[in-house]
Amino acid sequence: MNDKEKLLDGLGFKNSPPPSFYLKITIFILIAIYLAIHTGEILFGKNSLNVLHDVRETKQTLQKQVINIKNENANLQKIYFETLSLKPQIEIVDINSTMKISEDLNISDDKNLTSSPKEIKNNLSEP
DSSP: OOHHHHHHHHHTOTTOOOHHHHHHHHHHHHHHHHHHHHHHHHHHSTTSHHHHHHHHHHHHHHHHHHHHHHHHHHHHHHHHHHHHHHSOOOOOOOHHHHHHHHHHTTOOSHHHHTSOHHHHHHHHHOO
């Protein structure tokens, strides 16, 4: 026996496994630690299952709100268009322009001053 073997025998390493065994054990432990950290991140991290569940619930709530708002919008549009169809058509007449037209035509009687814009236009178009 050489000195190295005597030293190992004295320290209790006579029947020790080869160094590749320790390497395999170390790699296994590192993989186990990595998997434990990764599993913890999946279960409790910012991209965890709890967050995924909360996001799904929020999505469902928002989808229900969208449906409710669409229905409300449809009802309001129906009411708006019904109201719009009931309103009479009103023409806004500018009194100043009517006065200018009557002055251009040299119309002085009150009947022509109170006539509608359509009648005034007809009067203008007549030679």
